[in-house]
Amino acid sequence: MIETPTLWFVIACLGLGSFGLRFVFLGMIGDRPLPPWVLRHLRYTAVAVLPGLVAPMVVWPAATGGQPDAPRLAAALITIGVGLVTRNVLAAIGSGAAGLYVGLYLAG
Amino acid sequence: MPTETVKSVYWKGVRDAAPFILVVVPFALLFGVVATEAGLNVVEALGFSVVVIAGAAQFTALQLLVDDAPTLIAIVSALAVNLRMAMYSASLTPHLGAAPLWQRALVAYFTVDQSYACSVFAFEANPHWTLRHKLAYFFGCVSPICPFWYLATLVGALAGSAMPDWLALDFAVPITFLALTAPMLRTPAHMAAALVSVVTALALSFLPYSLGLLVAGLAGMMTGAGTEVLLERRGIRT
Numbered sequence: 610m611i612e613t614p615t616l617w618f619v620i621a622c623l624g625l626g627s628f629g630l631r632f633v634f635l636g637m638i639g640d641r642p643l644p645p646w647v648l649r650h651l652r653y654t655a656v657a658v659l660p661g662l663v664a665p666m667v668v669w670p671a672a673t674g675g676q677p678d679a680p681r682l683a684a685a686l687i688t689i690g691v692g693l694v695t696r697n698v699l700a701a702i703g704s705g706a707a708g709l710y711v712g713l714y715l716a717g
Numbered sequence: 718m719p720t721e722t723v724k725s726v727y728w729k730g731v732r733d734a735a736p737f738i739l740v741v742v743p744f745a746l747l748f749g750v751v752a753t754e755a756g757l758n759v760v761e762a763l764g765f766s767v768v769v770i771a772g773a774a775q776f777t778a779l780q781l782l783v784d785d786a787p788t789l790i791a792i793v794s795a796l797a798v799n800l801r802m803a804m805y806s807a808s809l810t811p812h813l814g815a816a817p818l819w820q821r822a823l824v825a826y827f828t829v830d831q832s833y834a835c836s837v838f839a840f841e842a843n844p845h846w847t848l849r850h851k852l853a854y855f856f857g858c859v860s861p862i863c864p865f866w867y868l869a870t871l872v873g874a875l876a877g878s879a880m881p882d883w884l885a886l887d888f889a890v891p892i893t894f895l896a897l898t899a900p901m902l903r904t905p906a907h908m909a910a911a912l913v914s915v916v917t918a919l920a921l922s923f924l925p926y927s928l929g930l931l932v933a934g935l936a937g938m939m940t941g942a943g944t945e946v947l948l949e950r951r952g953i954r955t
Contacts, residue, residue: 611756611782617764619778619791624768626796632825634807640815647807649942653910654808655837657937658801659898660911661918661930662830663891668919672887681888688892692899698838701896702736709888 680712723853726846730857733839737831737862740889742869744772749873751776755783759874766870770829770863773927774799798927804934805833812840812851820852827859829866834897841901905948910941 643651667685669675688705695701745766752762757779769775778795786794805828813824835858840851902908914937921929 613761615788616757616761616782619782619788620761620765620768622792623771623774623778623795626792627769627771627774627799627802628826630796630799630802631806631828632822633803634810635814635821635825635828636806636818638810638814639818639821643811646942648811649945650938651808651811652945653907653938653941654804654934655834656898656901656907656911657914657941658804658930658934659830659834659894661914661933661937662801663894664915664918665922666887666891667895669922670887672885681885681891684888685891685895688895689899692896693902696900698733698896698900699736701899702893705892705896709885709892713885 680709680716683712684709721846721850723849726850727853727857730835730839730854731860734831734835734858735861737835737893738865740893741831741862741865743889745866745869746873746876748772748775748779749870749875750877752779752870753874753877755779757874759871762874763867763871766867769795770826770866771799771802772866794925797931800927800931801934802828804938808837809833812836813848813855815848816852824852824855827856827863829862830894831862832858834894838897838901904945906941906944909944910937913937913940 663685667681668677670678670681672678673681684705687708688701691704692698692701748766749762752765753759757765765775765779769778774795777798778791781791781794782788806825809824809828813821816824832855836851836855839854840846843850846854898911902911914933917933917936918929921932923929924932
Protein backbone atom coordinates (compact mmCIF):
# COMPACT_ATOMS: atom_id res chain seq x y z
CA MET A 610 0.00 0.00 0.00
CA ILE A 611 1.35 3.43 -0.94
CA GLU A 612 1.27 6.02 1.85
CA THR A 613 -0.77 9.10 0.91
CA PRO A 614 1.89 11.74 1.83
CA THR A 615 4.52 9.76 -0.11
CA LEU A 616 2.23 9.57 -3.12
CA TRP A 617 1.54 13.31 -3.22
CA PHE A 618 5.24 14.02 -2.67
CA VAL A 619 6.07 11.86 -5.70
CA ILE A 620 3.31 13.47 -7.78
CA ALA A 621 4.55 16.97 -6.87
CA CYS A 622 8.20 16.14 -7.62
CA LEU A 623 7.29 14.49 -10.91
CA GLY A 624 5.08 17.43 -11.86
CA LEU A 625 7.84 19.96 -11.15
CA GLY A 626 10.54 17.80 -12.74
CA SER A 627 8.55 17.06 -15.88
CA PHE A 628 7.65 20.71 -16.28
CA GLY A 629 11.31 21.61 -15.80
CA LEU A 630 12.37 19.20 -18.56
CA ARG A 631 9.73 20.62 -20.90
CA PHE A 632 10.55 24.25 -20.05
CA VAL A 633 14.33 24.08 -19.88
CA PHE A 634 15.14 25.11 -23.47
CA LEU A 635 11.90 26.80 -24.52
CA GLY A 636 11.81 28.94 -21.38
CA MET A 637 15.49 29.67 -20.84
CA ILE A 638 16.59 30.30 -24.43
CA GLY A 639 13.44 31.95 -25.74
CA ASP A 640 14.13 33.89 -28.92
CA ARG A 641 17.88 34.23 -28.48
CA PRO A 642 19.43 32.94 -31.72
CA LEU A 643 20.85 29.43 -31.57
CA PRO A 644 24.13 28.57 -33.32
CA PRO A 645 23.65 26.89 -36.73
CA TRP A 646 25.12 23.57 -35.59
CA VAL A 647 22.57 23.34 -32.78
CA LEU A 648 19.72 24.13 -35.17
CA ARG A 649 21.05 21.50 -37.55
CA HIS A 650 20.82 18.88 -34.79
CA LEU A 651 17.39 20.04 -33.67
CA ARG A 652 15.99 19.58 -37.18
CA TYR A 653 16.38 15.83 -36.64
CA THR A 654 14.97 15.57 -33.10
CA ALA A 655 11.60 14.16 -34.14
CA VAL A 656 12.94 11.57 -36.57
CA ALA A 657 15.67 10.61 -34.09
CA VAL A 658 13.48 10.16 -31.00
CA LEU A 659 10.11 8.83 -32.20
CA PRO A 660 11.43 5.79 -34.18
CA GLY A 661 13.65 4.83 -31.25
CA LEU A 662 10.71 5.20 -28.88
CA VAL A 663 8.51 2.74 -30.79
CA ALA A 664 11.13 0.31 -32.16
CA PRO A 665 11.20 -1.89 -29.01
CA MET A 666 7.36 -1.84 -28.87
CA VAL A 667 7.28 -3.13 -32.46
CA VAL A 668 9.95 -5.81 -32.13
CA TRP A 669 9.15 -6.97 -28.60
CA PRO A 670 5.47 -6.12 -27.97
CA ALA A 671 4.38 -6.19 -24.32
CA ALA A 672 1.04 -7.74 -25.35
CA THR A 673 2.79 -10.94 -26.47
CA GLY A 674 5.10 -11.02 -23.45
CA GLY A 675 7.98 -9.62 -25.52
CA GLN A 676 7.81 -12.29 -28.23
CA PRO A 677 8.17 -10.90 -31.79
CA ASP A 678 4.76 -11.06 -33.42
CA ALA A 679 4.20 -11.32 -37.21
CA PRO A 680 0.94 -9.30 -37.38
CA ARG A 681 2.45 -6.43 -35.38
CA LEU A 682 5.68 -6.40 -37.43
CA ALA A 683 3.67 -6.46 -40.67
CA ALA A 684 1.39 -3.66 -39.44
CA ALA A 685 4.43 -1.51 -38.58
CA LEU A 686 5.99 -2.08 -42.02
CA ILE A 687 2.69 -1.29 -43.77
CA THR A 688 2.36 1.94 -41.75
CA ILE A 689 5.89 3.05 -42.65
CA GLY A 690 5.46 2.06 -46.32
CA VAL A 691 2.14 3.85 -46.79
CA GLY A 692 3.46 6.88 -44.87
CA LEU A 693 6.55 7.08 -47.08
CA VAL A 694 4.65 6.71 -50.34
CA THR A 695 1.53 8.80 -49.65
CA ARG A 696 3.05 11.32 -47.16
CA ASN A 697 -0.37 11.13 -45.55
CA VAL A 698 -0.55 10.48 -41.79
CA LEU A 699 -4.17 9.36 -41.69
CA ALA A 700 -3.74 6.98 -44.66
CA ALA A 701 -0.74 5.44 -42.88
CA ILE A 702 -2.66 5.02 -39.59
CA GLY A 703 -5.65 3.50 -41.39
CA SER A 704 -3.56 1.06 -43.43
CA GLY A 705 -1.50 0.07 -40.41
CA ALA A 706 -4.57 -0.57 -38.26
CA ALA A 707 -6.26 -2.53 -41.08
CA GLY A 708 -3.08 -4.58 -41.55
CA LEU A 709 -2.91 -5.30 -37.83
CA TYR A 710 -6.48 -6.54 -37.55
CA VAL A 711 -6.25 -8.64 -40.74
CA GLY A 712 -2.95 -10.06 -39.51
CA LEU A 713 -4.29 -10.86 -36.05
CA TYR A 714 -7.38 -12.47 -37.62
CA LEU A 715 -5.28 -14.62 -39.99
CA ALA A 716 -2.93 -15.58 -37.12
CA GLY A 717 -6.01 -16.70 -35.21
CA MET B 718 -1.33 30.60 -48.38
CA PRO B 719 -2.46 34.09 -47.29
CA THR B 720 -6.01 32.82 -46.61
CA GLU B 721 -4.85 30.99 -43.47
CA THR B 722 -6.15 32.79 -40.40
CA VAL B 723 -5.00 32.06 -36.86
CA LYS B 724 -8.43 30.57 -36.25
CA SER B 725 -8.30 28.24 -39.26
CA VAL B 726 -4.82 27.08 -38.25
CA TYR B 727 -6.10 26.36 -34.72
CA TRP B 728 -8.86 24.16 -36.14
CA LYS B 729 -6.37 22.47 -38.46
CA GLY B 730 -4.43 21.52 -35.32
CA VAL B 731 -7.58 20.16 -33.71
CA ARG B 732 -8.37 18.05 -36.80
CA ASP B 733 -4.80 16.80 -37.25
CA ALA B 734 -4.50 15.73 -33.61
CA ALA B 735 -8.00 14.24 -33.35
CA PRO B 736 -6.90 10.70 -34.37
CA PHE B 737 -4.66 10.65 -31.31
CA ILE B 738 -7.76 10.48 -29.14
CA LEU B 739 -7.71 6.78 -30.10
CA VAL B 740 -4.25 6.47 -28.55
CA VAL B 741 -4.64 8.71 -25.54
CA VAL B 742 -7.97 7.39 -24.31
CA PRO B 743 -7.02 3.70 -23.88
CA PHE B 744 -3.65 4.67 -22.38
CA ALA B 745 -5.26 6.99 -19.82
CA LEU B 746 -8.08 4.54 -19.10
CA LEU B 747 -5.45 1.93 -18.38
CA PHE B 748 -3.61 4.30 -16.06
CA GLY B 749 -6.82 4.99 -14.16
CA VAL B 750 -7.47 1.26 -13.83
CA VAL B 751 -3.90 0.42 -12.74
CA ALA B 752 -3.83 3.34 -10.29
CA THR B 753 -7.07 2.17 -8.69
CA GLU B 754 -5.70 -1.36 -8.43
CA ALA B 755 -2.59 0.09 -6.74
CA GLY B 756 -4.85 1.60 -4.08
CA LEU B 757 -5.08 5.20 -5.31
CA ASN B 758 -8.42 6.94 -4.97
CA VAL B 759 -10.03 8.86 -7.84
CA VAL B 760 -8.59 12.24 -6.80
CA GLU B 761 -5.09 10.82 -6.52
CA ALA B 762 -5.27 9.08 -9.92
CA LEU B 763 -6.61 12.24 -11.59
CA GLY B 764 -4.07 14.39 -9.73
CA PHE B 765 -1.30 12.22 -11.15
CA SER B 766 -2.53 12.73 -14.72
CA VAL B 767 -3.14 16.48 -14.36
CA VAL B 768 0.08 17.35 -12.52
CA VAL B 769 2.49 15.05 -14.37
CA ILE B 770 0.69 14.67 -17.76
CA ALA B 771 3.15 12.03 -19.07
CA GLY B 772 1.87 8.49 -19.48
CA ALA B 773 5.07 6.48 -19.54
CA ALA B 774 6.53 8.36 -16.56
CA GLN B 775 3.30 7.91 -14.59
CA PHE B 776 3.28 4.15 -15.18
CA THR B 777 6.95 3.93 -14.22
CA ALA B 778 6.52 5.82 -10.95
CA LEU B 779 3.38 3.93 -10.00
CA GLN B 780 4.94 0.55 -10.72
CA LEU B 781 8.01 1.36 -8.60
CA LEU B 782 5.87 2.64 -5.72
CA VAL B 783 3.78 -0.53 -5.83
CA ASP B 784 7.02 -2.55 -5.77
CA ASP B 785 8.10 -0.66 -2.61
CA ALA B 786 11.08 0.97 -4.32
CA PRO B 787 12.62 3.94 -2.45
CA THR B 788 10.74 7.19 -3.16
CA LEU B 789 13.80 8.85 -4.65
CA ILE B 790 14.34 5.94 -7.06
CA ALA B 791 10.72 6.17 -8.20
CA ILE B 792 11.05 9.91 -8.87
CA VAL B 793 14.42 9.74 -10.62
CA SER B 794 13.38 6.77 -12.78
CA ALA B 795 10.16 8.41 -13.91
CA LEU B 796 11.99 11.64 -14.73
CA ALA B 797 14.59 9.67 -16.71
CA VAL B 798 11.74 8.20 -18.77
CA ASN B 799 10.68 11.80 -19.42
CA LEU B 800 14.11 13.07 -20.48
CA ARG B 801 13.02 13.07 -24.13
CA MET B 802 10.79 16.04 -23.21
CA ALA B 803 13.95 18.16 -22.88
CA MET B 804 14.81 17.25 -26.47
CA TYR B 805 11.28 18.23 -27.54
CA SER B 806 11.67 21.51 -25.67
CA ALA B 807 14.90 22.26 -27.53
CA SER B 808 13.32 21.30 -30.84
CA LEU B 809 10.34 23.64 -30.31
CA THR B 810 12.52 26.59 -29.26
CA PRO B 811 13.38 27.85 -32.79
CA HIS B 812 9.64 27.86 -33.60
CA LEU B 813 8.03 29.14 -30.41
CA GLY B 814 10.89 30.75 -28.48
CA ALA B 815 9.71 34.28 -29.31
CA ALA B 816 6.39 33.85 -27.51
CA PRO B 817 5.81 35.63 -24.16
CA LEU B 818 7.04 33.74 -21.10
CA TRP B 819 3.60 32.73 -19.86
CA GLN B 820 2.73 31.26 -23.24
CA ARG B 821 6.02 29.36 -23.34
CA ALA B 822 5.22 28.02 -19.87
CA LEU B 823 1.81 26.84 -21.11
CA VAL B 824 3.41 25.23 -24.18
CA ALA B 825 5.92 23.50 -21.89
CA TYR B 826 3.20 22.07 -19.65
CA PHE B 827 1.28 20.75 -22.70
CA THR B 828 4.34 19.31 -24.48
CA VAL B 829 3.55 15.61 -24.80
CA ASP B 830 4.62 13.11 -27.48
CA GLN B 831 1.51 13.71 -29.58
CA SER B 832 1.31 17.51 -29.43
CA TYR B 833 5.05 17.74 -30.11
CA ALA B 834 5.10 15.30 -33.04
CA CYS B 835 2.02 16.82 -34.67
CA SER B 836 3.31 20.40 -34.30
CA VAL B 837 6.84 19.80 -35.54
CA PHE B 838 5.45 17.95 -38.57
CA ALA B 839 3.18 20.91 -39.39
CA PHE B 840 5.82 23.59 -38.66
CA GLU B 841 8.21 21.92 -41.10
CA ALA B 842 5.51 21.56 -43.74
CA ASN B 843 4.42 25.23 -43.35
CA PRO B 844 7.58 27.33 -43.02
CA HIS B 845 5.60 30.49 -43.86
CA TRP B 846 3.59 30.31 -40.61
CA THR B 847 4.07 33.20 -38.17
CA LEU B 848 4.55 32.73 -34.43
CA ARG B 849 0.82 33.28 -33.89
CA HIS B 850 -0.04 30.59 -36.44
CA LYS B 851 2.38 28.17 -34.82
CA LEU B 852 1.04 28.82 -31.31
CA ALA B 853 -2.53 28.46 -32.54
CA TYR B 854 -1.68 25.18 -34.23
CA PHE B 855 0.10 23.84 -31.11
CA PHE B 856 -2.87 24.62 -28.86
CA GLY B 857 -5.16 23.20 -31.54
CA CYS B 858 -3.27 19.92 -31.24
CA VAL B 859 -3.47 20.06 -27.45
CA SER B 860 -7.25 20.60 -27.44
CA PRO B 861 -8.35 17.08 -28.43
CA ILE B 862 -5.47 15.35 -26.58
CA CYS B 863 -4.99 16.68 -23.07
CA PRO B 864 -8.63 17.01 -21.92
CA PHE B 865 -9.16 13.39 -23.01
CA TRP B 866 -6.06 12.41 -21.05
CA TYR B 867 -7.62 13.77 -17.84
CA LEU B 868 -11.12 12.55 -18.61
CA ALA B 869 -10.13 9.00 -19.53
CA THR B 870 -7.96 8.72 -16.39
CA LEU B 871 -11.02 9.69 -14.38
CA VAL B 872 -13.24 7.18 -16.19
CA GLY B 873 -10.64 4.43 -15.79
CA ALA B 874 -10.30 5.15 -12.08
CA LEU B 875 -14.09 5.14 -11.64
CA ALA B 876 -14.80 2.11 -13.84
CA GLY B 877 -11.73 0.10 -12.91
CA SER B 878 -12.13 -2.49 -15.66
CA ALA B 879 -9.58 -3.22 -18.36
CA MET B 880 -9.99 -2.86 -22.13
CA PRO B 881 -10.71 -6.05 -24.09
CA ASP B 882 -7.53 -7.71 -25.40
CA TRP B 883 -8.74 -8.30 -28.97
CA LEU B 884 -8.65 -4.54 -29.65
CA ALA B 885 -4.83 -4.81 -29.51
CA LEU B 886 -4.72 -1.20 -28.30
CA ASP B 887 -1.14 -1.72 -27.18
CA PHE B 888 -0.24 -1.17 -30.81
CA ALA B 889 -2.04 2.16 -31.23
CA VAL B 890 1.06 4.00 -29.96
CA PRO B 891 3.57 2.45 -32.43
CA ILE B 892 1.23 2.79 -35.42
CA THR B 893 0.40 6.45 -34.83
CA PHE B 894 4.01 7.45 -34.19
CA LEU B 895 5.28 5.53 -37.23
CA ALA B 896 2.54 7.12 -39.34
CA LEU B 897 3.66 10.58 -38.17
CA THR B 898 7.35 9.89 -38.66
CA ALA B 899 7.36 8.20 -42.09
CA PRO B 900 6.19 11.31 -44.02
CA MET B 901 8.92 13.33 -42.26
CA LEU B 902 11.63 11.16 -43.86
CA ARG B 903 12.11 13.55 -46.78
CA THR B 904 15.89 13.48 -47.17
CA PRO B 905 18.72 10.92 -46.86
CA ALA B 906 19.74 12.74 -43.66
CA HIS B 907 16.29 12.21 -42.09
CA MET B 908 16.31 8.54 -43.11
CA ALA B 909 19.81 7.99 -41.72
CA ALA B 910 18.80 9.65 -38.43
CA ALA B 911 15.74 7.41 -38.09
CA LEU B 912 17.67 4.26 -38.98
CA VAL B 913 20.45 4.95 -36.46
CA SER B 914 17.84 5.75 -33.82
CA VAL B 915 16.04 2.42 -34.35
CA VAL B 916 19.22 0.33 -34.36
CA THR B 917 20.63 2.10 -31.28
CA ALA B 918 17.35 1.90 -29.34
CA LEU B 919 17.07 -1.83 -30.02
CA ALA B 920 20.73 -2.50 -29.22
CA LEU B 921 20.54 -0.54 -25.94
CA SER B 922 17.06 -1.66 -24.88
CA PHE B 923 18.61 -3.60 -21.98
CA LEU B 924 19.46 -0.27 -20.27
CA PRO B 925 17.05 0.72 -17.49
CA TYR B 926 14.79 3.81 -17.38
CA SER B 927 14.67 4.39 -21.16
CA LEU B 928 18.29 5.55 -21.10
CA GLY B 929 18.80 3.66 -24.37
CA LEU B 930 16.25 5.96 -26.00
CA LEU B 931 18.18 9.02 -24.86
CA VAL B 932 21.38 7.70 -26.43
CA ALA B 933 19.43 6.66 -29.55
CA GLY B 934 17.93 10.14 -29.84
CA LEU B 935 21.29 11.87 -29.54
CA ALA B 936 22.92 9.39 -31.95
CA GLY B 937 20.10 9.93 -34.44
CA MET B 938 20.36 13.71 -34.22
CA MET B 939 24.14 13.59 -34.71
CA THR B 940 23.69 11.24 -37.66
CA GLY B 941 21.12 13.53 -39.28
CA ALA B 942 23.24 16.65 -38.78
CA GLY B 943 26.40 14.85 -39.93
CA THR B 944 24.75 13.49 -43.07
CA GLU B 945 23.38 16.94 -43.87
CA VAL B 946 26.87 18.49 -43.67
CA LEU B 947 28.34 15.67 -45.74
CA LEU B 948 25.73 16.04 -48.48
CA GLU B 949 26.09 19.83 -48.52
CA ARG B 950 29.84 19.49 -49.01
CA ARG B 951 29.22 17.26 -51.98
CA GLY B 952 26.92 19.92 -53.36
CA ILE B 953 23.73 17.89 -53.00
CA ARG B 954 20.73 19.90 -51.86
CA THR B 955 19.01 18.44 -48.81
